[in-house]
Amino acid sequence: MAVQVQGVVARSKGAPVTLETIVVPDPGPGEARVKVLACGVCHTDLHYREGAINDEFPFLLGHEAAGVVESVGPDVTDVAPGDYVILNWRAVCGNCRACLRGRPQYCFSTFNATQKMTLLDGTELSPALGIGAFAEMTLVAAGQCTKVDPAAPPEVAGLLGCGVMAGLGAAINTGNVGRGDTVAVIGCGGVGDAAIAGSLLAGARTIIAVDIDDRKLETAKKFGATHTVNSRTVDAVEAIREATGGFGADVVIEAIGRPETYEQAFYARDLAGTVVLVGVPDPSMRIELPLIEFFGRGGALKSSWYGDCLPSRDFPMLIDLYLQGRLPLGDFVSETIGIGDVEAAFEKMHHGDVLRSVVVMGS
Structure with a gap:
């Protein structure tokens, strides 16, 4: 009925x-x-x-x-x-x-x-x-x-259904962040903070949070950011290079979806580094970059669809990590x-x- x-x-x-x-x-x-x-x-x-x-x-x-x-x-x-x-x-x-x-x-x-x-x-x-x-x-x-395990409260578990999974997956699945990597995350809302948490979980040694809101940068530290950059007051690309020995990050995750921040991500990565776009752009947005830079920098430019997740594989695993105290889902x-x-x-x-x-x- x-x-x-x-x-x-x-x-x-x-x-x-x-x-x-x-x-x-x-x-x-x-x-x-x-x-x-x-x-x-x-x-x-x-x-x-x-x-x-x-x-x-x-x-x-x-x-x-x-x-x-x-x-x-x-x-x-x-x-x-x-x-x-x-x-x-x-x-x-x-x-x-x-x-x-x-x-x-x-x-x-x-x-x-x-x-x-x-x-x-x-x-x-x-x-x-x-x-x-x-x-x-x-x-x-x-x-x-x-x-998933019913021991996880629903207000926490449900977050894996979209935004938190998108950010975690952008780091772990799409970006393939690994032990010892350097990572920059541009945009520290829910998706960006999840990308920071995912990078920490994957073993990144340096995690740089970039935003224009100091409140969001403070929150990013709770999820594992080792450095913060307010791009309203400093050049984000230069700050990311400075925090990575002058080279740029191994993986840069753009969690906003705007041409200007994507360009920052593109230039803030190391040679052969990876850019991951997980922020959702407006259909009218366009970007223009010198083609020689695509060739000369190598690496990979990726888009992350739902954190490239497989729910049957990823949701139970991430809930288990939460219950073990290794993934702070409640902080979202x-x-x-x-x-x-x-x-x-x-x-x-x-x-x-x-x-x-x-x-x-x-x-």
């Missing part, structure tokens, strides 16, 4: 979000219905509200979530009612050219629930990243549910809020007042 729950909806571009009654159908073949316990407020949700991703309004926002499987549809075998899961937006297909070549972390044909959740009047909703978890219950493809949570407080959380995010606001259902 379909259920009616409360959910956060963006009805039109730029309009404040509203709390609406959502109709969540019974799961069909390959689908799971999940009781959401907690969901982080991510910049991507704000991008949806602002129409920066597409114009398929109304959107059911929220995607960085943990919860418990309530029911499953026919042919679902990997998860069952009662399973504690993190929701992901990379439900790999197993059949595309990436999957068949043994690279499921690049799956080119990820999938979502087939059925649509709706408003009471039957209006179909577009769930953010195929999840829609600012709701007491949501419908997803069963492959979007990744079982600035505040916990109720489902009616998402619009206020967007405002705090815009002003840089929080690292992550997390909606806890029932609070």
Whole structure:
């Protein structure tokens, strides 16, 4: 039987979000219905509200979530009612050219629930990243549910569903940061700080945090930054070179998505170094660099898609590291809020007042 729950909806571009009654159908073949316990407020949700991703309004926002499987549809075998899961937006297909070549972390044909959740009047909703978890219950493809140890609190575990995984993976998976490497991270929001934490976990010896906000630079130290650079007052490229013996960093992670900071990343790396773009640019942005510099510097220029993660591999491992005290996921949570407080959380995010606001259902 379909259920009616409360959910956060963006009805039109730029309009404040509203709390609406959502109709969540019974799961069909390959689908799971999940009781959401907690969901982080991510910049991507704000991008949806602002129409920066597409114009398929109304959107059911929220995607960085943990919860418990309530029911499953026919042919679902990997998860069952009662399973504690993190929701992901990379439900790999197993059949595309990436999957068949043994690279499921690049799956080119990820999938979502087939059925649509709706408003009471039957209006179909577009769930953010195929999840829609600012709701007491949501419908997803069963492959979007990744079982993890229930000892991890949902407000912490859910963060791996998007931003924290993107940053950790940008360092560990895409950048291949290793023991003794030097790393610079440009942009110290949630994704950037996760890249710093990932670099520390991977054994980097020097980790340089770059931002224009001294508050964010102080926070970056908690996650493992050994040096901080306020690029509003000093030349970031020169400061990164100075902190790395004059050479530049082995890996530079750009966590903002702007041409000017990407150019800083490009010139701040050592010869044969790696640049990782994990910040999401505006589609209108362009960059121009001398082609001889691409040739002369060598190395690699990479984009990180969801931290190049494989949820079934990475989520349980990272939760285990958190439970062992080796990964400070709890430090990303600035505040916990109720489902009616998402619009206020967007405002705090815009002003840089929080690292992550997390909606806890029932609070």
